[in-house]
Amino acid sequence: MNITEKSTEINYLAAMAVFQQLFDEQKNVQDVICSFIKHYIVSTRSYDFLLEEIYNGINSFYNFKLPIAIVKSSLRKLKDFVSKNSEGHYLVDIAKLPTEMExxxxxxxxxxxxxxxxxxxxxxxxxxxxxxxxxxxxxxxxxxxxxxxxxxxxxxxxxxxxxxxxxx
Incomplete structure (x- = not known):
């Protein structure tokens, strides 16, 4: 097993544990997905991306199969620190990026x-x-x-x- 495959499996297991913890705290599913997106952005330092890039990245990083529409709507919910420019790029305001418990x-x-x-x-x-x-x-x-x-x-x-x- 190469490092990437093992890392993906470990990310998946950790993601499932966090998902359960957040669910137990009675957070709604979209809030949980937003938490994963924030973690992905911080972990990979993805501060400028297209929708397809973050969609593929999140699904690969966590071994998820989220629909692109869910990722897109979750990005809209992160408007406090993620904005979309006229060229379709999402830009992250690093100064406003929360460092949360998730x-x-x-x-x-x-x-x-x-x-x-x-x-x-x-x-x-x-x-x-x-x-x-x-x-x-x-x-x-x-x-x-x-x-x-x-x-x-x-x-x-x-x-x-x-x-x-x-x-x-």
Whole structure:
């Protein structure tokens, strides 16, 4: 698994955790999407972009499949610091860009995911008495992601590969 693929999966897991936290705080879906757009803008330093660029970037960064209309309407809601010029470029007023708790929540969840994956790789290496190769790390990561987001098949294939590991 290359760094970009792993980063996208980690971003997705962190995004889902933040989404749940914001939902639990009873924020509406559009506010949650706006939070993700703000985080994306800050994380990638995208201060001048076209609609298609941010649409593709957000969907790729978080592994989402948001419709372009949702992204466009969310950008309108961010009018306090995002404006659209006559050429169709969206411009971000960096001085007005909020640094909100959602950015911290995302980074915190990403850090937790990173630590979890490292500990899982370490645990499995100890149990099988050797270091995992890159393919095994990818399979383990895919299995964990599949398990956490409820995708059938990934977790089962990982469990079947290491049948002698004691499960709790």
């Amino acid at each position: 950015n911290n929540k995302f980074a915190e969840n990403q850090s937790i995911n990173d630590k979890l994956i490292i500990e899982l790789e370490k645990y499995l290496s100890e149990k099988i008495k050797r270091e995992l190769n890159e393919i095994e790390k990818k399979e383990l990561f895919d299995g964990l992601c599949g398990f956490l987001i409820g995708v059938n098949g990934y977790y089962k294939s990982t469990v079947e590969k290491y049948p002698k590991i004691k499960r709790v």
